[in-house]
Amino acid sequence: xxxxxxxxxxIGIGNMGGAILNGLIKAEEVNNAQLRASRANAxxxxxxSEKYGVPVSTDNIATAQNAxxxxxxxxxxxxQSVIDEIKPVLKADTIVISVATGYSLANAAEQLGAQAKFxxxxxxxxxxxxxxxxxxxxxxxxxxxxxxxxLQIFNTIGxxxxxxxxxxxxxxxxxGSSPAIIFMIIEAMADAGVAKGLTRPQALAFAKQAVKGxxxxxxxxxxxxxxxxxxxxTPGGTTIEExxxxxxxxxxxxxxETMIAGIDKSASL
Numbered sequence: 091x092x093x094x095x096x097x098x099x100x101i102g103i104g105n106m107g108g109a110i111l112n113g114l115i116k117a118e119e120v121n122n123a124q125l126r127a128s129r130a131n132a133x134x135x136x137x138x139s140e141k142y143g144v145p146v147s148t149d150n151i152a153t154a155q156n157a158x159x160x161x162x163x164x165x166x167x168x169x170q171s172v173i174d175e176i177k178p179v180l181k182a183d184t185i186v187i188s189v190a191t192g193y194s195l196a197n198a199a200e201q202l203g204a205q206a207k208f209x210x211x212x213x214x215x216x217x218x219x220x221x222x223x224x225x226x227x228x229x230x231x232x233x234x235x236x237x238x239x240x241l242q243i244f245n246t247i248g249x250x251x252x253x254x255x256x257x258x259x260x261x262x263x264x265x266g267s268s269p270a271i272i273f274m275i276i277e278a279m280a281d282a283g284v285a286k287g288l289t290r291p292q293a294l295a296f297a298k299q300a301v302k303g304x305x306x307x308x309x310x311x312x313x314x315x316x317x318x319x320x321x322x323x324t325p326g327g328t329t330i331e332e333x334x335x336x337x338x339x340x341x342x343x344x345x346x347e348t349m350i351a352g353i354d355k356s357a358s359l
């Protein structure tokens with residue numbers, strides 16, 4: 091048990107930090123004795139320590155000290171102060187990974203030093219159920235072995251794809267933030283069902299499964315999504331009527347512009 095022979099520290103056990111820790115534990119990629127974490131709230135830290143079976147404290151310095159990999163899963167506005175706090179105890183070859191939006195390779199080189207090993211990672215919220223997608227940007231100091239290790243860590247919460255830093259904003263828009271839009275679509279589908287007589291639990295269950303099934307079919311099929319849409323659009327039927335209405339309401343353009351707004355916002359941070 092445990093194919094990663096490294097000590098991994100996670101600073102910030104909120105939604106994403108907790109998902110990463112849980113993924114590593116469930117995948118049995120690393121022994122629990124090599125994991126440790128921190129969070130600001132002492133009561134929640136104690137509860138998380140019991141929940142995950144690893145040390146969780148409020149001491150970022152002790153958590154990061156002598157770690158081989160430090161994952162920073164704190165809010166973007168905290169990232170610089172946390173790095174300043176732990177920098178004195180980092181080893182020369184510690185791999186530092188940030189999942190905070192807007193903290194660039196240049197920021198890391200300036201704050202940690204040009205020789206620091208650093209990666210930017212943008213996971214998304216389905217990581218909580220092991221179905222996330224993470225965009226990964228490496229700096230030039232990381233070796234091939236380091237890069238493989240980082241991908242291995244983030245593959246435990248779904249899949250991880252190397253990107254250039256210039257691609258990360260686009261990734262953030264279409265993968266990082268888009269689950270919120272999918273949740274809105276599910277909610278709207280359910281609202282329509284309720285408006286036409288379904289109970290709320292029925293409507294939500296049907297909408298969730300329809301979205302899940304459609305996504306799985308798109309993943310497993312060799313067909314373009316447009317071809318899949320055409321395949322279920324029977325002439326004169328209900329599906330083509332929904333497609334016609336969606337086109338009349340500019341659904342496709344609305345989604346494109348929504349994604350671009352997220353991409354542009356990411357680039358501005």
